[in-house]
Amino acid sequence: MKQPVKTTRSKPANQQTNTFLVLALIIIAFFTGYLFFKVQRLEKNMNTAVPQQQQTGSGQQQPTAKVNIKNVDLKGEPYIGDPNAQVVMAYWLDYQCPFCKKFETDALPTLIEKYVRTGKLKIVFKDFQFLGPDSQTAGLAEEAVWELSPQSFEAWNKAMYEKQDDENAGWGNKADIIALTRTIPGIDADNVSTLMDQKKDIYQKELDEDKAEGGNKFGVTGTPGFVIGDQSISGAQPTSVFTQLIDSMLQKK
Amino acid sequence: MSTMSVMKLSLMEVFKKPSYVILSLVVFAAVLLIAIWLPNLYFVSHTITTNEMAFPQKLNLLIASLGALDTNFTFESKYVTIIASFLAAVNVSLLVYYFKKRVRLQKEAGGSIGGVLLGFLGVGCASCGSVVLSSVFGVTATAGFLGRFPFHGLEFAVVGIVFILLSIILLTKKIQEEIYCKV
Numbered sequence: 019m020k021q022p023v024k025t026t027r028s029k030p031a032n033q034q035t036n037t038f039l040v041l042a043l044i045i046i047a048f049f050t051g052y053l054f055f056k057v058q059r060l061e062k063n064m065n066t067a068v069p070q071q072q073q074t075g076s077g078q079q080q081p082t083a084k085v086n087i088k089n090v091d092l093k094g095e096p097y098i099g100d101p102n103a104q105v106v107m108a109y110w111l112d113y114q115c116p117f118c119k120k121f122e123t124d125a126l127p128t129l130i131e132k133y134v135r136t137g138k139l140k141i142v143f144k145d146f147q148f149l150g151p152d153s154q155t156a157g158l159a160e161e162a163v164w165e166l167s168p169q170s171f172e173a174w175n176k177a178m179y180e181k182q183d184d185e186n187a188g189w190g191n192k193a194d195i196i197a198l199t200r201t202i203p204g205i206d207a208d209n210v211s212t213l214m215d216q217k218k219d220i221y222q223k224e225l226d227e228d229k230a231e232g233g234n235k236f237g238v239t240g241t242p243g244f245v246i247g248d249q250s251i252s253g254a255q256p257t258s259v260f261t262q263l264i265d266s267m268l269q270k271k
Numbered sequence: 272m273s274t275m276s277v278m279k280l281s282l283m284e285v286f287k288k289p290s291y292v293i294l295s296l297v298v299f300a301a302v303l304l305i306a307i308w309l310p311n312l313y314f315v316s317h318t319i320t321t322n323e324m325a326f327p328q329k330l331n332l333l334i335a336s337l338g339a340l341d342t343n344f345t346f347e348s349k350y351v352t353i354i355a356s357f358l359a360a361v362n363v364s365l366l367v368y369y370f371k372k373r374v375r376l377q378k379e380a381g382g383s384i385g386g387v388l389l390g391f392l393g394v395g396c397a398s399c400g401s402v403v404l405s406s407v408f409g410v411t412a413t414a415g416f417l418g419r420f421p422f423h424g425l426e427f428a429v430v431g432i433v434f435i436l437l438s439i440i441l442l443t444k445k446i447q448e449e450i451y452c453k454v
Contacts, residue, residue: 085313120342237313249317252310256338262331266324 085236085250092142095228096164098130098172099140105267107139107260110146110232110243113156113178114185118242120254122179128257130172133264143175145228146241152190154225155214159195161221162213163205170204177202272447274440281443282361285368294367299360306352307339351428358435365442372446 090108107129111118126141133139145160147153156178163174181198183189192214199207214221232238236245237252244251247267251259272280285291308315314336318329340349 085317116345117343124342240310248321248323250313252314253339253343255311256335256342258335258338259332262328262335266328266332270323 084248085245086248087245089235090142090144090245091227091231094224096143096160096168096171096175097140098143099134100137101140103134103138103140105133105139105247105264106142107264108142108144108236108245110144110228110238110241112145112147112149112153112241113160114149114153114182114190115241116182117240117254119179119182121242122176124254125257125260129260129264132261138268139264143171144232145225146232146238146243147225148229148241150186152186154222155192156190156195157225158214158218158221159192159199159210161224162210162217163199165213165217166209167205170202174199174202174205274444277447278440278443281365281446284446285365291364291368295360295364297360298363299356302356302359303340303352304337306356307337307343310343311336311339348428351432355428355432355435358432358439362435362438362442365439365446369442369446 087106087108092106092108109121129139129141134141143160145157147157160171160175160178164171167174177198178195181189181194192211196207196211199205199210232243236243236250238250240252242254246260246263249263251263286295315333318324318332321329324332340352344352
């Protein structure tokens with residue numbers, strides 16, 4: 019009869035360590051389960067609070083159908099660039115999102131310089147204000163600024179991101195935004211403030227529709243999110259990703 | 272022997288073989304790619320399949336998108352992702368080594384492959400089975416943390432790293448231990 023070959027090492031201490039490690043695994047498994055449950059519940063609550071909205075923050079949802087910029091509702095949306103530019107990019111944003119700020123400070127200046135100023139690219143700003151009250155307020159202000167002074171929108175948008183702080187932490191209420199708006203030439207800040215109150219429901223509906231459109235049709239689950247031509251991009255990508263994509267689309271046309 | 276010494280011995284035993292170094296590098300690259308590309312699966316698949324771009328253009332675009340590790344990750348999440356990818360790579364190599372070692376030794380001792388697999392699943396021996404289970408935990412934790420990045424959920428990443436570390440500790444111990452349960 020064959021006997022098992024034993025490389026004998028009998029170690030009670032090792033067994034104790036094993037027991038400890040297995041126990042640690044079980045405890046951590048419970049902890050993970052708790053965290054997962056909590057995140058799921060928070061996301062569920064978020065969806066309940068904002069009907070018809072999709073899951074936000076996971077960044078995993080992908081477009082369910084073929085993406086095409088022609089299917090994005092661009093009517094009445096803030097934009098920069100030639101209205102008849104060869105390439106159109108829709109950009110879903112949140113004014114409190116640090117990755118949007120990253121895009122605005124890293125990639126956007128190059129895109130403006132190289133493509134927007136030369137009439138090749140139109141960038142349409144779509145709302146995905148999901149990070150709390152300050153985001154909603156900023157979204158309302160954005161709608162009012164666009165309605166009153168579209169020529170100053172680019173400067174106002176830039177100033178908003180330069181002023182960005184942590185989420186709902188200090189700067190960003192209506193008074194702050196109106197004060198900042200006063201510093202931008204060409205915008206009547208008092209009128210912006212008045213419109214934010216008078217047309218609050220209309221603006222809010224537009225914000226919600228933008229967000230729902232991004233999530234339901236184009237797989238936008240976080241910010242920044244982009245649709246360029248037939249491509250969908252999530253997150254603050256390096257500048258060269260945008261330039262290569264735009265160049266390839268310009269070559270096509 | 273202390274846990275650290277056991278780990279050192281096992282890691283040296285495994286990684287003195289170039290094939291396991293290569294396996295680790297491949298797994299590390301694969302996990303990192305998944306972490307970077309997971310939020311952009313549509314972008315990646317569309318870039319690969321589109322007829323509108325030449326192959327060099329596609330390649331350049333995909334390579335450029337790897338820069339998202341800098342632009343689309345916070346400082347903390349970037350390093351947590353790199354560390355977790357590295358540990359996952361080590362974990363997989365240890366698991367493969369342990370599996371192969373055990374199959375070889377059991378064959379020499381007249382055991383069947385089926386018995387080895389059952390042992391791995393923990394049917395024959397709870398002690399041996401726990402190692403595999405913990406390794407699976409490690410992989411699952413890796414997947415879990417990847418799914419949460421680069422947005423919220425740094426907690427998951429930290430828990431994931433702890434899981435993988437525990438898995439590595441258990442595997443390195445098992446590699447140095449006897450392969451049969453004492454009756």
